[in-house]
Amino acid sequence: xxxxxxxxxxxxxxxxxxxxxxxxxxxxxxxxxxxxxxxxxxxxxxxxxxxxxxxxxxxxxxxxxxxxxxxxxxxxxxxxxxxxxxxxxxxxxxxxxxxxxxxxxxxxxxxxxxxxxxxxxxxxxxxxxxxxxxxxxxxxxxxxxxxxxxxxxxxxxxxxxxxxxxxxxxxxxxxxxxxxxxxxxx
Numbered sequence: 783x784x785x786x787x788x789x790x791x792x793x794x795x796x797x798x799x800x801x802x803x804x805x806x807x808x809x810x811x812x813x814x815x816x817x818x819x820x821x822x823x824x825x826x827x828x829x830x831x832x833x834x835x836x837x838x839x840x841x842x843x844x845x846x847x848x849x850x851x852x853x854x855x856x857x858x859x860x861x862x863x864x865x866x867x868x869x870x871x872x873x874x875x876x877x878x879x880x881x882x883x884x885x886x887x888x889x890x891x892x893x894x895x896x897x898x899x900x901x902x903x904x905x906x907x908x909x910x911x912x913x914x915x916x917x918x919x920x921x922x923x924x925x926x927x928x929x930x931x932x933x934x935x936x937x938x939x940x941x942x943x944x945x946x947x948x949x950x951x952x953x954x955x956x957x958x959x960x961x962x963x964x965x966x967x968x
Contacts, residue, residue, distance in 0.1 A: 800853065801861030810927065814920040815855035821917055822848045824910040831903035834956070837949070840881055844942065847874055851935055855921070859930035870934045878941045885952040892951075895964040900954030907953065911946035914939055 796804045797812060805812060822845050829838045850870055898908035918939040921931045954961055 799858040799861075800856050801858030803858040803861060810920065810924055811855060811929065814917060814924060814931075815852045817913060817917040817920055818848055818852045818855065821910055821913040822852075824906060824913055828903055828906040828910060831901075831906060832953070837953075843877070844945075847938065851938060854932055854935055870932070870938055872934065872937075875934070875937050875941050878938070878945045882941075882945050882948050885948045889948070889951055889955055890961075893963070896951070897962040897964055898950070899962055900950070900959040901957050904950040904953040904957075904959075907946050907950040911943050911950065914943040914946055918943065 795807050797807050798804055799811070825841050825845055825848075829841045832838060847870060854869065899905055918936065921936055921939060924931050925936070951961065
């Protein structure tokens, strides 16, 4: 028998965590990993607008890590899962930092805040950055509610938002579009 997408178990507003615990679909934990899923979708949208194999490969790597991160958030911290789940490692954060440095070395020095834009792809990655920051805030909120979130998850999301900012700038630079500095009205 083929796997079915629908289970009907969530028809009354609850969903299951990895480990079997049922929780409301509007719980903070569900909101956190749902936002990570939204982020992953925006990354896919961004790569659909690029013809750069290196960047697209980077994004595929990140999308894989976001599935791992989502699984961590979707796991009931009070119950051990029946199957072995993938996990994030400090090397995943170092990988992001290396990509940031590679791109940053090719960019002009930023002398002011810049407005998001420059191209549809760059703008998409700016939106992804904002969604990433929201996911990070939700995870911090979980921690502040004394819910377990692995420390590496918080670090990864923090570094990923930096990566996405630099990536958006890098795309604008590659495409020869101008960055638009923010000029505050005083």
